[in-house]
Structure formats: structure tokens, C-alpha cells
Amino acid sequence: MSYGLKTRIYRFLIYIMLIVLFAMCVFPIWIMLVNATRSTAEIQQGISLIPGSNLLVNWNTLTGRGFAISKGLFNSTFIAVSATVLTVYFSMMFAYAIHVYDFPFKKYLYGFVLMLVMVPTQIGVIGFYRYMSYLKLTNSFIPLILPAIAAPGAVFFAKQYLESAIVKDLIDAARIDGCSELKIFHSIMLPIAKPGAFTMGIFAFVGAWNNFLTPFIMISKMDMYTLPMLVQTLRGDTYRTEYGSIYLGLAISIIPILIVYGIFSKYIVRGIAMGAVKE
């Protein structure tokens, strides 16, 4: 067999496997979106790849049984956006300090933060619950938002990004012009680091949006439920056979992420590797 032919057969087999994997990733999501528009009877008859016309009925069934979707969307968006802003701003600030200033123990401080990336600090959730209930902060969004100030993974990412983006001469020039340090950070550094901040922001947002355990432990009031908590109620008895509305509820919870990914997939895919591989 010639070298060329062998390679060609090999490539053909690879493409088949790539297509199978593609189907495995996309098929479940597509079925979910399609089923969200079909009636329960249609869903029980079999699967289909073409949307049905039952969307409105499903929507009415879903919202009619206490699935407070707009409240859930609002709560999740509010928490995720606030957490994202805090993470991006304070991680950038921390990384900037490590990158620009020279102060004692700086290396140890950064090393410690790197170590934190590898430590399961989330496991302190029981202590966190007791501590917050002592401060009367359960059923409040504060314990879901404020911890975003200290995000070790984001600091790591920010540091990697700033190393390639920030020119120290620019900072010295601004200082001679009489800029305060905070102003330099705000009006020179942040604009330069915008693309990095943006990628970081997407990851912070997705993380906060998908977070289940912390709100699940902290929040017990129905009208403060976040989307993952609402989705969890779809498993219960209320919707037992209303498959169409179950799929619709599931679809609504991920459509915002699908849209974000559709627009910014390039940034996201590039961003994943940035946290892992040192140039």
C-alpha cells in the first residue's frame, strides 16, 4: 500500500470519529431544544429533529405550576453579573500589584494564590453556612456575591495576561505626569487589559451562573431561587409527565449561555488554554 493511500484511509476514519463525537456533543442539546417546542404526546411518540408548534402551551404549563422563570432569570443574572464585576476588577488589581510593584513577600503571596487554585476551598461550605447564618445573611445574595472578590484562578489568568500586555515605561511616564496610582490603574491599565478582562469575565460569569451548591445551601426562600435551583425542581412531582414543559424549562436555563458562546466562542476557547499553559 502506498504511503498516500494509507494516510488517506487513516484520515477518513478520523473524520468519521470526529463526526460521531460532534453528534454526541450536539445531539442531546438539539433534542432538548426541539422537545421544548413539542407536546407531551409527540415527545412520547418518538424523537424528532424538527421543532413542533407547542411552545406556547408548554410555556403556560411551565409558568402555571410555579416555575418562577422571570424571577429566577433576574436572580441569576443579578448574582452572576455582580460576581463577575467583582472578580474581574479585584483580580486585575491583585495581578497588577504583583506585576508592577516590588514589595516584600510578593513572591510568596503570588505563590500562595497559585497554590489556592489547587485547593478545594469550596469544601468549607458547611462552616460558611454557619458563619453566614450567625450574621443573619442566609436568604441574602451577599454570601453568593462577595466571595467573588477572592478568585485565585482569575488572578492566575490576569497575571498571565498582564505580563504580555503592560509596558512599565508607560506607567512611569504617567507617574511623572502626576497621575495617581489608582488613576493609572483605571485609565491606563484597565483599557489596555480589556480583552483579557473580557475573557476572564466570561468565565467568571459562566461559573457564577452555573453554581448550584452554594445558593442551594444558602437560599430557602422560593422567590430568591436561582436558575439551577429552579431546574432542580423540574425533577420533582409537579411536572411528572409534562415532558414538553420540562424540556422548555431546561432549554431556558442554558439558552443565555448558548448565545454567549455562539458570539464569543473564539475568546472562550483561547482563554481556557491561557490558564494552563505558560508561554
Add this chain to the structure above:
Amino acid sequence: MNAESIKKRRGKLNKNHYGYIFTAPFIIGFLLFSLYPLVYTFYLSFTNMTLMSRSYKLVGLDNFVKLFSDKFFMQSLGNTWALWLSNFIPQIGIAMLLAVWFTSVRLKIRFVGLWRTFYYLPNLLMPATIAVLFFNFFSLYGPVNQITVRAGIINDAIDFFRSTGWTKSILVYVQWWMWFGSTLIILMAGMTSISPSLYEAAMVDGATSGQMFTHITLPLLKPVLVYTLVTSLVGGMQMFDIPYMLTDGRGSPNGAIMTMNVLMYMKFSSNKGHIGAAATVGVMIFIITCVVSLLIFRLLRERDGVEEKRAARKLEGGAKHELWS
């Protein structure tokens, strides 16, 4: 300009104390929202505190002793490791295979960016949604049974979530499905950062692609592989969302998918709300994860050191040999 004013100006330009100011918010946030809760959890693990009673007392290591004689904890410990390993191994295997194909100059696979984008998609979706979705897919009247029965692959619908084997397999599949794309992207980034000149030199020396993989790619990829291994371990030991929501929240059937974190939540949300016992499970997860990640670093670094020494010795010997011949 006299010396004093120069000194003054330099003092003005020396803003290094801002390093403390700029790092302070993170440090304060960390102390208040991460470290203190963690330390407090350790403290709680030495108490018999419950949600219902107001008073509690220190009970020393009682909780830990109880935990190790608790067959549920032993089961959850075994489950967590088995579930993590059985999704991590195929995950890194497939990701490695795909990464080699995608970066191969000989194969010239097209649309690499597009494939990657779709393979990564499941990772972004809400775990809660994924769990409920797959619960529906594999339920008795769900699409999987419909298709397989109608196609004649099986005669009767399978009640997947009554079988421990099936439930475990579904969970492992879902975890693999969520993570192989992410691992692929990280491995590819590691591979493309290896200098192509190394491969060119090897090719000139007549190395096969297998030899190039084991002698160039794997050793240089080691830091990335360690990163993947450790981050996956940290995540895997804390596995909660999907095993909690795929079945009834108690790891049914027969505790097949009851992970340590699920057990922690079960103790916390039980009728009495055993905070002390739940904290003990949390502390155990913490200790296990930290010890194992430390071991991974230690082992791989030490072996690194030995290899370097051996290589240096070889080089020395080689140099001597050349001189003498």
C-alpha cells in the same frame, strides 16, 4: 539639584507600598470568605453541633472515628474515586488522541477550530440542566429506550436508574462528555507550544511518529499533564451537582453514585441537620485532595530530578567518550 531633592523625587516615584493596597481587597476577601469558613469547618468537625439544638460541645475526634466505621462513608469514598478515575482515564485518552490528530502536520485535519468549539460546548452548560436532561433521556419512557426498543436492539425497555451498573455508567459518561473538550484544548495548547524544530530534527534522524510522541511530546507535555491531572482530581473529589440531581439526591440506587460531597449534603440536610458530621466529611475531602495532589507533585518532581541527573551523567560520559576516541 541637590541630593536631597533627588532623594525626595525618587521617594515620590517609589510607589511600591501600593502593592499592599492593591492586593488588600483580595487578601481580605480571601480571609473572610474562604479561609475563615474553612478553618471554622475544621472546628465544627470536632463538635456535635446540629441545626436544631442551640448548644453543642466539643467531642474531639469522635466524628472522625464514627466516620471511619460508617459504611456509607467508606462506600462514598470508594464511589468518588471509582467515578473520577473511570471518567478521567478515557477523558485524557480521547483528548490526547484528538490533540495528536489535530496538531499533526501530516494529517492536515480540517476545521480544527470548529470541532474544538463543539467539543467544548457541554462544559459550559449548567450541570443542573445536564443532570435533569440525562435523567429524562434515560428514564423508562425516555428517548433512549424508545430508540433502542424500536430499532430492535433490546426487547424490553431498561429501567436504567434502578441498576447500579447503568447509573454509574451514565454518570461517568456525562462527566466524560462534559470534560473531554476542555482537556483537549489544554493539551493542544501544550503541544503547539513545543518548538517544531525538535520534531524536524527528530525526523531528520529518522524517528517514527510513535518515537517522536514518546520522546518529545510526552516529556515536554508533562507540566500540562500534571496540571490537568491535579485540577481534575480537585474537581472530581468534590463531584456533587450531577450525582446529586441525576437520581434522588441520595445517590440511588443503593448508593451507587453517592459521592463524598453528596454524603456531606445528606448529613447536613438530614432531619436533625448534623452540622458536625457534615463538616467532618468536608474536612476528609479536603485532606484527601490536598495529600494526593501534593503526592502527585512530589512524585513527578522527584522523578524529574533523577532523570535530569541521569541525563547529565550520560552527557558527561558522552563528552568523555568523544574526547578519548
